[in-house]
Amino acid sequence: MTPTADIILWVVIPYVCLAFFVLGHVWRYRYDKFGWTTRSSQLYESRLLRWASPMFHFGILAVFLGHVMGLGIPKSWTEAVGMSEEIYHFLAVSIGAVAGVCTVLGLVLLIYRRRTVGPVFRATTRMDKVMYLFLAVVIFLGLWNTIAGSVLNLGGHYDYRDGVSVWFRGIFLLDLHPELMAEAPIGFQLHGMTAMLLFALWPFTRLVHVFSAPVGYMWRPYVVYRSRSDRLGSRAGRRGWERVERRRETSTRL
Amino acid sequence: MRVMAQMAMVMNLDKCIGCHTCSVTCKQAWTNRTGTEYVWFNNVETRPGQGYPRTYEDQDKWEGGWTLNKRGRLQLKAGGRLKNLLTIFSSPKMPSLDEYYEPWTYDYENLTNAPLGEHTPVARPKSLISGQDMNVTWSANWDDDLGGAPELTMADPVLAKISDKVKLEFEQTFMFYLPRICEHCLNPSCAASCPSGAIYKRSEDGIVLVDQDACRGWRKCVTGCPYKKVYFNHKTGKAEKCTFCYPRIEVGLPTVCSETCVGRLRYIGLILYDADRVLEAASVTDERELLASQRRVFLDPNDPEVQREAERAGISRDWVQAAQRSPIWALINTYEVALPLHPEYRTLPMVWYIPPLSPVVDVVGETGEDSEDSGNLFAAIDTLRIPVEYLAELFTAGDPEPVTAVLKRLAAMRSYMRDINMGRAPNPSIPAAVGMEEGTMYEMYRLLALAKYDERYVIPPSHVEQAHGLEELATECSLDYDGGPGMGGSGPFGEGSGVNDPIAVENFHMLKQRQTTDTVADPASRKARVNLLNWDGKSAPAGMFPPRPGPDGANLREPDSVGDAGLVQPRPAGGSVPGPAGSGTDPIPPGGDWLGGDGPGTQGPGGPGEPGDTGASGTGPRL
Numbered sequence: 001m002t003p004t005a006d007i008i009l010w011v012v013i014p015y016v017c018l019a020f021f022v023l024g025h026v027w028r029y030r031y032d033k034f035g036w037t038t039r040s041s042q043l044y045e046s047r048l049l050r051w052a053s054p055m056f057h058f059g060i061l062a063v064f065l066g067h068v069m070g071l072g073i074p075k076s077w078t079e080a081v082g083m084s085e086e087i088y089h090f091l092a093v094s095i096g097a098v099a100g101v102c103t104v105l106g107l108v109l110l111i112y113r114r115r116t117v118g119p120v121f122r123a124t125t126r127m128d129k130v131m132y133l134f135l136a137v138v139i140f141l142g143l144w145n146t147i148a149g150s151v152l153n154l155g156g157h158y159d160y161r162d163g164v165s166v167w168f169r170g171i172f173l174l175d176l177h178p179e180l181m182a183e184a185p186i187g188f189q190l191h192g193m194t195a196m197l198l199f200a201l202w203p204f205t206r207l208v209h210v211f212s213a214p215v216g217y218m219w220r221p222y223v224v225y226r227s228r229s230d231r232l233g234s235r236a237g238r239r240g241w242e243r244v245e246r247r248r249e250t251s252t253r254l
Numbered sequence: 255m256r257v258m259a260q261m262a263m264v265m266n267l268d269k270c271i272g273c274h275t276c277s278v279t280c281k282q283a284w285t286n287r288t289g290t291e292y293v294w295f296n297n298v299e300t301r302p303g304q305g306y307p308r309t310y311e312d313q314d315k316w317e318g319g320w321t322l323n324k325r326g327r328l329q330l331k332a333g334g335r336l337k338n339l340l341t342i343f344s345s346p347k348m349p350s351l352d353e354y355y356e357p358w359t360y361d362y363e364n365l366t367n368a369p370l371g372e373h374t375p376v377a378r379p380k381s382l383i384s385g386q387d388m389n390v391t392w393s394a395n396w397d398d399d400l401g402g403a404p405e406l407t408m409a410d411p412v413l414a415k416i417s418d419k420v421k422l423e424f425e426q427t428f429m430f431y432l433p434r435i436c437e438h439c440l441n442p443s444c445a446a447s448c449p450s451g452a453i454y455k456r457s458e459d460g461i462v463l464v465d466q467d468a469c470r471g472w473r474k475c476v477t478g479c480p481y482k483k484v485y486f487n488h489k490t491g492k493a494e495k496c497t498f499c500y501p502r503i504e505v506g507l508p509t510v511c512s513e514t515c516v517g518r519l520r521y522i523g524l525i526l527y528d529a530d531r532v533l534e535a536a537s538v539t540d541e542r543e544l545l546a547s548q549r550r551v552f553l554d555p556n557d558p559e560v561q562r563e564a565e566r567a568g569i570s571r572d573w574v575q576a577a578q579r580s581p582i583w584a585l586i587n588t589y590e591v592a593l594p595l596h597p598e599y600r601t602l603p604m605v606w607y608i609p610p611l612s613p614v615v616d617v618v619g620e621t622g623e624d625s626e627d628s629g630n631l632f633a634a635i636d637t638l639r640i641p642v643e644y645l646a647e648l649f650t651a652g653d654p655e656p657v658t659a660v661l662k663r664l665a666a667m668r669s670y671m672r673d674i675n676m677g678r679a680p681n682p683s684i685p686a687a688v689g690m691e692e693g694t695m696y697e698m699y700r701l702l703a704l705a706k707y708d709e710r711y712v713i714p715p716s717h718v719e720q721a722h723g724l725e726e727l728a729t730e731c732s733l734d735y736d737g738g739p740g741m742g743g744s745g746p747f748g749e750g751s752g753v754n755d756p757i758a759v760e761n762f763h764m765l766k767q768r769q770t771t772d773t774v775a776d777p778a779s780r781k782a783r784v785n786l787l788n789w790d791g792k793s794a795p796a797g798m799f800p801p802r803p804g805p806d807g808a809n810l811r812e813p814d815s816v817g818d819a820g821l822v823q824p825r826p827a828g829g830s831v832p833g834p835a836g837s838g839t840d841p842i843p844p845g846g847d848w849l850g851g852d853g854p855g856t857q858g859p860g861g862p863g864e865p866g867d868t869g870a871s872g873t874g875p876r877l
Contacts (some may be wrong), residue, residue, distance in 0.1 A: 033467035039491035214449030222446035
């Protein structure tokens with residue numbers, strides 16, 4: 001029988017956090033489309049940003065893909081396609097370390113910039129600061145797990161693909177394994193827990209811009225036309241008072 | 255053929271006196287908020303000069319607009335779609351605040367709070383960006399009237415394109431003003447650069463707008479626009495741009511910049527164009543062909559086939575009629591005196607300019623020759639290479655031919671009309687020398703010199719069946735919208751988050767706050783501002799001027815207009831309240847023809863008087 005504390009830590013809290021994540025985004029999108037932005041500070045400062053921002057963002061994209069690989073794909077699948085433990089380990093650690101170092105370096109530069117450049121610091125909200133704290137802790141713990149666990153082999157060998165990954169997938173498959181997290185090294189426990197808390201915060205921070213990644217730009221026509229009748233004046237439409245569309249047959253303009 | 259309608263503007267540069275009234279009123283109406291301190295939807299530049307932001311016309315540096323790629327296809331100058339997306343984390347070609355200027359205010363409080371001391375206290379400039387003391391070293395029109403010339407002016411990218419010989423002669427040459435708003439291009443590169451698809455062109459009237467709810471602050475539009483007329487609001491993190499005052503245009507009023515233009519140099523009207531030919535026109539190989547190719551995109555609203563196609567495209571009859579009466583169509587096509595600004599950017603801009611003849615007239619005048627004689631002027635236009643080449647770099651991608659042709663037409667009109675004004679027989683050879691009929695020339699003169707309000711601004715309102723919903727005419731309670739009464743302030747996610755307030759509600763709060771506050775307007779609060787958006791130019795907008803002491807010393811307050819914030823009603827004639835025109839209005843004799851009077855006081859409603867300007871239409875005080 002799993003202790004209650006483990007159930008709370010590795011079942012209840014994750015579900016609560018993910019509920020915040022999903023419902024929070026829905027609420028934020030409905031309530032605050034206008035506030036849904038990157039809140040770029042490039043206008044204030046671009047010398048540091050030019051290096052730090054791409055380094056962080058491309059790094060974190062690689063880290064994300066690494067997590068999809070490590071958490072999302074079961075060990076049996078990679079073994080089925082003939083990828084041995086050693087090869088997987090080598091790829092994960094080498095690519096992961098490069099991406100992780102880029103991310104951390106970028107993040108450190110960005111935080112340094114945010115703190116030292118006056119106008120940028122002035123434009124930082126309280127929510128930004130909380131978000132930076134959690135993001136930094138999650139990323140540092142993640143990098144530490146990679147370096148300490150896989151490179152330096154501190155505290156013996158731990159294969160997260162048999163532990164953390166199974167627990168994580170179980171959350172979505174309703175196949176709960178809190179005991180796997182309970183026996184994971186403390187570094188992984190902290191990384192997982194802070195990440196869950198970050199997910200809970202996510203919809204209330206500028207991180208929402210992740211979901212605005214404009215991939216559709218690759219395929220849409222260059223110039224967008226919209227009809228004025230979508231909205232009258234600058235007055236927002238009221239629920240229950242939507243216009244009855246009287247489209248003429250000829251109005252097939254873009 | 256796919257007919258579309260485009261609201262367009264022409265500015266007659268000969269009439270611009272560089273007073274910046276358009277800029278100031280535009281700023282009052284649209285960008286008097288934190289985050290937009292440096293944003294000028296309308297600005298007036300002295301040319302030659304660096305412009306705003308500095309050297310924005312240097313597209314080798316800023317990579318705005320379109321270019322032809324190796325295969326001859328049209329492509330954004332800043333790069334293709336993939337490159338655009340890959341540089342999204344740090345936009346490489348975005349001007350920094352240094353290229354604009356660091357906005358500031360003054361520490362006025364120190365003037366009253368400073369302790370008693372030997373020296374007079376001063377109000378030091380404080381940066382609105384960093385909050386620190388700062389040195390004011392640049393602003394929106396720092397090089398106004400050639401200030402800082404020749405050193406600063408030599409950085410003008412347009413001047414750099416002219417040959418060295420011209421450069422040396424430059425000090426003896428000319429200056430004129432160039433008011434600029436968003437060009438509302440037919441082929442807008444800002445919209446094409448927007449990864450989110452938030453910038454769109456309205457299909458009814460071609461006005462280019464930013465959807466504030468869809469903009470995600472990627473800043474690509476700032477790079478994409480070669481005119482640098484999309485600005486980044488650093489508080490809300492969203493792009494903003496000139497809106498062509500669409501709430502006014504929709505009800506048939508001209509833009510604020512046009513309404514308040516002292517020189518009455520702006521014309522607004524519709525142009526019909528063939529949307530299917532836009533891409534082809536923007537892709538011609540030779541830059542100098544772009545002027546002609548853009549003209550070919552426009553459709554003649556008097557052509558029955560165009561009318562048929564317009565109807566098929568859902569353009570209503572009154573809009574086609576407005577296109578026929580459009581001063582823009584006349585100036586671009588009939589008289590051929592208007593030219594686009596920088597056609598070489600390939601965006602097919604829709605704010606056109608009548609180039610100034612005055613530099614030429616001035617030179618001729620200084621020689622002591624007759625500066626209204628067509629022969630003298632024609633000769634001067636041909637010999638004075640400097641202004642012509644400079645204007646050509648601005649308006650025709652460097653081709654002097656069209657500029658010369660326009661200047662000759664303007665010169666011909668000048669001397670042709672002199673004969674008429676002097677009571678001499680008009681000389682038909684003058685219009686003939688520039689390929690015009692006498693009647694056409696006279697009509698052009700009328701449009702350029704005499705045209706009244708309703709001839710300068712031919713704006714068909716959007717349709718009556720929509721009028722109820724347009725907030726300026728709202729017959730419902732203006733606070734009655736989704737989200738309840740917008741009580742101002744910011745949402746929890748930083749400046750300006752949360753639901754947007756409709757403009758009418760913002761006006762209501764502004765008026766209420768201004769009437770109840772005991773401090774001067776605080777730019778840190780987004781509600782405390784005079785909003786000129788719904789001002790029709792008739793009387794002074796409430797809150798614009800402090801109440802003036804009356805004859806008995808008591809403060810006369812403006813009548814409480816909160817209840818009908820959207821309406822500016824003339825006061826009863828015969829009042830004695832001093833208006834902005836200066837003196838109080840005289841009582842009007844009963845039954846007197848007060849419209850025919852010529853004094854500034856006789857217009858009753860205290861509006862800006864237009865003395866002696868009541869001839870032709872004569873039906874109302876606004877002409």
